Structures are given as structure tokens and as C-alpha cells.
Amino acid sequence: MEEAIQRDLNSDFNGVGEKLQVFKYPHPVLKKVAEPVTEFDADLEQFCKNLLHTMYTAPGIGLAAPQVGVSKRIFVLDISYQREDVTLADGSKEKRCTEFNPLVFINPVLKELDGEQLHEEGCLSLPGLYESVKRYSSLEVEYQNCSGEVKSMKAEELLSVCIQHENDHLEGIVFLDRLSLLKKNLLKKKFLKKKKNK
Ligand SMILES: [Zn+2]
Numbered sequence: 001m002e003e004a005i006q007r008d009l010n011s012d013f014n015g016v017g018e019k020l021q022v023f024k025y026p027h028p029v030l031k032k033v034a035e036p037v038t039e040f041d042a043d044l045e046q047f048c049k050n051l052l053h054t055m056y057t058a059p060g061i062g063l064a065a066p067q068v069g070v071s072k073r074i075f076v077l078d079i080s081y082q083r084e085d086v087t088l089a090d091g092s093k094e095k096r097c098t099e100f101n102p103l104v105f106i107n108p109v110l111k112e113l114d115g116e117q118l119h120e121e122g123c124l125s126l127p128g129l130y131e132s133v134k135r136y137s138s139l140e141v142e143y144q145n146c147s148g149e150v151k152s153m154k155a156e157e158l159l160s161v162c163i164q165h166e167n168d169h170l171e172g173i174v175f176l177d178r179l180s181l182l183k184k185n186l187l188k189k190k191f192l193k194k195k196k197n198k
Pocket residue numbers: 122123124125165166169
């Protein structure tokens with residue numbers, strides 16, 4: 001199924017999905033523990049494509065279902081795609097994404113968490129905020145794909161960080177919650193002030 005999604009994205013990125021609204025912190029849906037996915041049907045596959053489309057156009061490298069207001073245990077990632085400027089016939093410029101490597105995780109379970117790493121993180125639900133967060137350096141994730149097949153993947157470095165960040169969204173946790181209380185309150189204040197002034 002992921003191969004099918006990849007094929008679609010490569011052939012016509014703009015026609016693949018719908019751009020969904022990304023909810024910003026402190027929207028209550030970001031604090032909810034998400035429900036497991038039980039039905040693996042065409043609607044689920046389309047939803048995953050919409051999530052990917054929204055992530056690529058944002059742009060971001062990961063997006064979890066609760067961030068678009070759907071409290072289900074799903075997230076998508078792509079840490080290796082490229083974005084480039086393309087000049088259209090009328091002279092206007094457009095951003096095009098190429099070399100997609102979409103990953104879809106449904107009902108993920110993290111195991112074999114090991115080591116420690118610090119990585120600067122950002123979040124589409126907290127635009128403009130970046131901070132180093134302490135995470136495990138390696139892990140194994142067991143998950144289902146769009147067809148419901150159980151898969152597993154080992155991850156380290158950036159991929160491991162992204163999986164932990166997105167998996168946190170399924171538990172109602174944003175990266176601010178992983179910081180010291182002092183730092184969290186400081187950044188939270190900064191973010192809410194900026195949001196209000198917009
Ligand atoms: Zn996030």
C-alpha cells in the first residue's frame with residue numbers, strides 16, 4: 001500500500017490529497033489520547049494521502065492525525081524528500097516536491113528504546129518554535145500499514161526522533177511537554193503572545 005501511495009505522489013503530487021487544516025497549540029484535540037484504528041478501508045488510505053499532502057505542502061517532515069483534528073493512532077513521516085523552485089510557463093514560481101519517501105504508521109508501538117540524543121525539534125502545531133529535546137537514540141516501531149498488515153522498523157538518529165515526536169501526539173503530548181517546566185512555560189508564553197498578535 002505504501003508503494004501505491006508513493007507511485008501516486010510521484011506521478012501527480014497535487015492531485016493526490018486534500019490539504020487539511022492543521023490545529024495549533026493549545027487546541028484541546030492535541031491533548032487527547034488518540035483511539036486505535038480498527039477499519040482498514042479506502043477511506044483510511046485516502047486520509048493517509050491527505051495527511052501526507054498536508055505535510056508536504058506545510059512543509060514538514062512529520063504529521064500526526066490529531067494535528068488535523070482526527071483523534072486516531074496514525075502518523076506520517078518523510079525525512080528525505082526534496083523541495084525545489086520550479087518556474088511555470090507564465091513566469092511565476094512554485095515549490096515542487098520530489099524524491100518522496102512517505103512512511104505511514106498506524107497503531108504504532110515503540111519498543112527497544114535505547115540511548116539518548118538531543119535534537120532541535122519544531123512542530124506544525126507550534127509554528128515558529130524550535131527547541132532541543134532529549135529523546136532515545138534508537139528504537140524499534142511495530143505498526144500496521146494501510147492494509148492492516150503488521151510491520152516493524154528499526155530507527156535511529158533523525159528518524160527515531162521523528163517517530164518519538166509523532167508518537168507523542170497520539171498520547172496527547174507536544175514537544176513542549178518534554179522540556180523543563182521553566183523552559184516550557186517560557187516558550188508557551190512566547191508562542192501564545194505571538195499567536196495573539198497575528
Ligand atoms: Zn508535532
